[in-house]
Amino acid sequence: DVKVTQSSRYLVKRTGEKVFLECVQDMDHENMFWYRQDPGLGLRLIYFSYDVKMKEKGDIPEGYSVSREKKERFSLILESASTNQTSMYLCASSSSSPRTSLGWGEQYFGPGTRLTVT
Amino acid sequence: KQEVTQIPAALSVPEGENLVLNCSFTDSAIYNLQWFRQDPGKGLTSLLLIQSSQREQTSGRLNASLDKSSGRSTLYIAASQPGDSATYLCAFSGTYKYIFGTGTRLKVLA
Numbered sequence: 001d002v003k004v005t006q007s008s009r010y011l012v013k014r015t016g017e018k019v020f021l022e023c024v025q026d027m028d029h030e031n032m033f034w035y036r037q038d039p040g041l042g043l044r045l046i047y048f049s050y051d052v053k054m055k056e057k058g059d060i061p062e063g064y065s066v067s068r069e070k071k072e073r074f075s076l077i078l079e080s081a082s083t084n085q086t087s088m089y090l091c092a093s094s095s096s097s098p099r100t101s102l103g104w105g106e107q108y109f110g111p112g113t114r115l116t117v118t
Numbered sequence: 119k120q121e122v123t124q125i126p127a128a129l130s131v132p133e134g135e136n137l138v139l140n141c142s143f144t145d146s147a148i149y150n151l152q153w154f155r156q157d158p159g160k161g162l163t164s165l166l167l168i169q170s171s172q173r174e175q176t177s178g179r180l181n182a183s184l185d186k187s188s189g190r191s192t193l194y195i196a197a198s199q200p201g202d203s204a205t206y207l208c209a210f211s212g213t214y215k216y217i218f219g220t221g222t223r224l225k226v227l228a
Contacts, residue, residue, distance in 0.1 A: 042219070105150070109163070109164075
C-alpha cells in the first residue's frame with residue numbers, strides 16, 4: 001500500500017514565524033504535490049515537483065517555497081507565516097503513468113496538516 | 119480553462135438507496151479521472167482511477183464511468199450505508215496538473 005505521511009496533524013504558529021511542513025512517501029513516486037484546502041475554495045495547488053531538486057509553481061505559490069532534496073521527501077516552507085495562511089495543507093504523490101504515455105498516474109494523499117497562524 | 123463541476127453540492131439519503139454523483143468538465147483534453155473520498159478533517163482517500171482509454175472502473179459497491187465526449191463522469195454507489203457519509207471529490211489529470219471539483223457532501227441516514 002502506498003503511504004504518504006505528513007510530519008504533523010495539527011500545528012499552531014505565530015505570525016512571522018518560519019514554518020516547515022514535511023511530507024514523506026514510501027512508493028518511489030516521481031511526483032509530489034502540496035495543496036491547501038479552504039472551505040468554499042476547494043483544493044488549490046501550491047507547488048509540485050516531478051523529480052529531485054525540481055519544482056514548479058502551482059496556482060498560489062506566493063508566500064511559500066519548497067524543497068526536494070531526496071525523492072521520498074517534499075517540504076513546504078512558509079517563510080514568514082501570516083494569518084491568511086491558516087488552512088489545511090495536503091501533500092500528495094503520484095507516479096508517472098507509462099501506460100497512458102501522457103498525464104499523471106493515480107494520486108495518493110497524506111492525512112493533512114491543520115495549520116493555525118495566530 | 120478547465121473547470122470541474124460537481125452536482126449536487128450536498129445530498130442526504132436514507133440507508134440502502136442507490137445513488138449517483140455527477141462530475142462534469144469543460145475540456146475533453148483530459149487523461150485520467152480519479153474519484154476520492156474525504157472524511158471531515160482528514161486527507162483524501164483514492165476510490166477509483168479511470169485512465170483515459172477506459173470507460174469505467176468498479177470496486178465493491180462503487181462504479182465510476184467516464185464519457186469524454188459529453189464531458190461527464192459519474193460515481194454510482196450501490197446500497198448506501200451510513201459509513202459512506204463523506205465528501206466525494208473528482209479530479210481530472212490534465213497535461214501538467216490535476217484539477218479538482220469542489221465535492222459532493224453525502225450523508226446517509228440510518
